[in-house]
Amino acid sequence: MKKRWIYGIIIFLSITSIGLAIDWWSALPEGEQATYVGRQTCFQCHQKEAAEWKGSDHDLAMNPATPEFVLGDFDNTELEHFGITSHMTHEGDKYFVTTQGPDGKRARFEVKYVIGVRPLQQYLAELERGRIQVLPVTWDTEMKRWYYVSPDEPFGPDDPLHWTGSAQNWNHMCAECHTTNWAKNYDVATDAHHFSFSEMRVSCEACHGPGSIHVKLANSHSVFWDRRYGYGLAKLKAKDATAQLESCAPCHSHRRHVAPGHTPLDRFHDHYALSLLDDHLYHPDGQINEEVYVFGSFTQSKMYRKGVRCTDCHNPHSLKLKFEGNKLCTQCHLEAKYDIPSHHHHKMGTKGAACVECHMPSKTYMGVDPRRDHSLRIPRPDLSVKLGTPNACNQCHTKPEENAEWASHKVEEWYGPKRRDDPHYGEILAAGRAGKQEAERSLIKLTREKEVGPIVRATAVSLLATRYNTPESREVVERALNSKEELVRLAALQGFEGWTPGPEQEASEIGKLLAEGLTDSSRGVRSEVARILSGLPIMPDTSQNQKALKQALEEYKAGLLADGDQSGSHMSLGILYANQGDMKKAEAEFRTAIKLSPAVAGPRSNLAQLLEQQGRADEVKTLRTKEAELLARDARLLPENPMLQYRLGLLYYLLGREDEAVTALTKACDLEPQSADFRLMLTLLYEKQQQWKLAWESAAALVRLQPNNPEFRQIYLNMYQKANPEGK
Template sequence: MKKRWIYGVIIFLCLTSIGLAIDWWTALPEGEQATYVGRQTCFECHQQQAEEWKESDHDLAMNPATPKFVLGDFDNTELEHFGITSRMSREGDKYYVTTQGPDGEMSRFEVKYVIGVHPLQQYLAELERGKIQVLPVTWDTELKRWYYASPDEPFGPEDPLHWTGSAQNWNHMCAECHTTNWAKNYDIATDTHHYSFSEMRVSCEACHGPGSIHVKLANSHSLFWDRRYGYGLAKLKGEDATAQLESCAPCHSHRRHVSPGHTPLDRFHDHYALSLLEDHLYHPDGQIDEEVYVFGSFTQSKMYRKGVRCTDCHNPHSLKLKFEGNKLCTQCHLEAKYDVPGHHHHKVDSKGAACVECHMPTKTYMGVDPRRDHSLRIPRPDLSVKLGTPNACNQCHTKADETPQWAAKKVDEWYGPKRRDDPHYGEILAAGQAGNPDAERALIKLTREKEVGPIVRATAVSLLASRYDTPESRKVVERSLKSNEELVRMAALRGFEGWNPRSEAEASRVGKLLAEGLTDDSRGVRTEVARILSSLPIMPNTDSNRKALERALKDYKNNLLTDGDQSGSHMSLGILYANEGDLKKAEAEFRLAIKLAPAVAGARSNLAQLLEQQGRTQEAQELRSEEVELLARDARLLPDNALLQYRVGLLYYLLGREDEAASALEKACELEPQSADFRLMLTLLYEKQQKWEQALDSVKRLIQLQPENPTFRQIQMNLQQKANPQGK
């Protein structure tokens, strides 16, 4: 009897084990595609998370313009702005804004949607063919007033910055991050948006990914999640913080599109290219300047390198901070060491004693929206003295005698004059952006520095690639093509824009090196390699490489066509077709780019060059005459932009307006004295004008920039002969 019982238990355990093994082994078929199920399906099981999410900024990211959601005063209120008076009114449950329309006349527009809730709310109107625009008036939810988020004088309906222009187009600029499962669905032939989304708001599946597989698994009778698909959602809680950070990054970063269709199940760099620490986006030391959001800043921080993630500080559903005050920081940082006057040197419980005031200073965007810098940096007023950058100390200390020098001296008194990260990478990047020859060695060292974020290393590589044409820099750039960080590999590719091989051997070697990138595991790298290869006099050397190039170019074209409502996409397509030798398609794309954004400079220059190659000189000059007015306008608006001055100078030169060309090129060289391209063009112009003294002085400066460049020395010899033909 006892043996039977034992045998029974053994048989039961065996059958149970076999059943469990079969249950575990049984899985959904390969290739199962997850689809969106909507937040109500999620709420059925996740009620606590649903309650936290309701009324959050994600919940209120976008909603219909109904009395429930509209916060602004539409009781026939008015707001005047540079001679244009907008009137906000209401009829029943419908809201209207009367303002200057796309034709320059005053018109009434129905408010269709609202965006945001705190500290401001914006309003959307739908124009013809599915085009939705952000209306010019904004409601300040704190002070209960109407204001213009863009305070500058508008340039009129033809300008892209007008509320009816491309810069205020919701379909391209806003929708992806204010809806869930967004698709632009733009039809180029009819110039019509057939946009779609699963839900307004940033809902559950915007962060966790489409939920159909998860729901199917949750409703099954299995004891296990699926061995192929896990629990069917993005793994946001794993040991590696990457998945969670890259789930948030698409909407919380300054980036450009690489490929459409991103979900949190995908890698960030397969769909986006993160902007580097460019001087028009960030201050030289990496602090936020333009509206760059959070991710690029955070990747500079030590926290990022140590694996800290968004949900360590923020509740992922309510978005509220997990703790009030300094407790947010002392959950990791020792309170007895850091939350004391001996560290912060301010009165306890004062503003200066708050960790975030010193380590996460704010900058105000859209007039009323202060946002914290997430690079979590040590205050460095000494860099303000050296580089003119802002610092946390002088955000509060603003008296006449409380200068950056004063603040830097205080910091030295408290913590000593030495800094463990001197020279700060901001000093190195600033010198690199100026093209300072002495910065090259420091930039090379910075590319290997592990105590900075990957965005810093990538920016250093980018500067070496674009501004330092020396054997040492080329080695670093080529080595960086094999970096294990996508951002660094992408930056290195900038070194091959417009590159000309010096020999067949070099062309073959670099061609093979670039071809390796066609099979990179990052789509962003693959498509960028393909774009660059299309413009170079080298091609992949094997059938497999050629096929990889075709696939990558197809991806590149598909992405540009997805953003077919953008002039820039068609300009890029035109350049690609021109590189491929299809001049008819290239011309069509350039003309479409002009049609979509007639007030934007760029496409006319490309089309003029294309037409000139075909002998259509008169058409080319007419286009350049139109283009130069646009570029001159841009140069007046941004007088300190060296590249704009160079471009307008070059265009004046092509139009035969040499004195204007010289003035613009001189300004470009003054703004960016380390640019050999700018100085070379000015030198050649002086030569054409037979201004020998200026030409010889200019070529001397050119040789100082690149002493080993044989072309520059040949130009100098030619100029000396022309300036003194008798050898006197």
């Protein structure tokens, strides 16, 4: 009897084990494509999460313009801005704004949708061919008032910054991050948008990915999740924080598109290229300047390097902070060490004692929206003294005597004169931006520094690639092409933009190195390599390389066409076709770029260069004359931008307006004295004008910039001889 019982248990366990093994082995077929099922399907099981999400900023990211969602005062109100009056009214449940239209005349526009809920709300109108634009008036939900997000004087309806222009186009600028499952579906031939989305808000699947596989598995009778697909969603709670961070990053970063169709199941760099710490986006030390959102800042932080993720601080559904006050930080950082006056040197309970005020200072965007810097840095008023950067101390301490020097002395008094990260990478990047020769060694060292974020290392590589043409820098840039970090590999590719091959052996070696990038694991890297090789014919001509190049170029073109409503995409396509020798297609793309953005500088110069090769001189002159008008306008609006002055100077030179070219190029050199390109062009222009003394002096400045450059030394000798024919 006992043996029967034991045999029965063995048989039962065997059958159960076999059944469980079969159950585990059974899986959905390979290639199963997940589709979107909608939030109501998710809510059936996840009711707690649904309750938290309702009313959140994600829930209210975008909604129809109905009384339920419209917060602004449309009860016959007005707002005047530089002589343009906008009139807000409603008729029943419909809302209208009467203001200057795309033709410069007043017209009434129906509000179709609203964006946002706090601290501001914006309103959208639908114009012709599916184009949706952000209306010029914005509602301050805290102060209950109408205001203009841009305080500057508008430039008129022909300008991209006008509310009917490309910079205020919802289809391109807003929609992807205010809807779920967005597709632009722009048709170039008809200049029409046929956009689609599954939900008009940031819903469950915007963060977790399309849910059909998850629903299918949850409703199955299996004991296990699927061995191929797991639970069928993005693994946002995995031990590695990457999946979660890259789920949030597309909408919380300053980036450009690489390819359409991103879902949280995909890698970030297969669809986007993160902007580096460029001088128009970040301060030299990496603090936020322009509207860069969060991810690029966070990747600078020690927390990022230690694996901290968004949900360590934020509830992912309500978006509220997990804890109030300093408790948010002391969940990890020892309260007895950090939340005391001996650390922060402020009275307990005051603003100065709050961790975020010192380590996450804020900057206000869109007039009323303060956002905190997520680089989580130590306050460095000494860098304010050295670099002119902002600092947390002087956000509160604003008395005349409480300047950056005063704050720096206080910090030194409290914590001592030494800092573990001296020199701070901000000092190195600032010197690199200026092209200072003494910064090269420090930049090279910074590319290997593990105690900074990948965005810092990538920025250092970028500066070496674009500002330092020395054997040492070239070696670092070439080595960076094999970095484990996509961002660093992308930065290294900047060193081959417009690169002129040297000796045949060097060209061959670089060609092999770049060709390896055509099969890179990151689509962003593959696409960029293909773009560069399209205009740099140094790749080994093998069938394998040609196939990889063709595939990567198709990826590159698909990414550009996904933004086919943008002038820049067609300009890039035109350059690609010109590189490939298809001048007819190149011309068509440049003309499309001009048609889409007639008031934007750039495409006319490329088209003029193309037509010049075909001997079409009259049209070339017309294009360049118009381009000069646009560049001169931009230079007036941004007088401190050296690149605009340089481009304007080149254009004046091509138009034969040499005196104006000298003025623009001189200003470019004054604004960026470390630029060898700017100084070289000015020197050559002086030479053409036979202004030998000025050419000699300019050549001397050129040699001071790059004393070991043999070409520059020869130019100096030539100019010296011309300026001193008798050897004086």
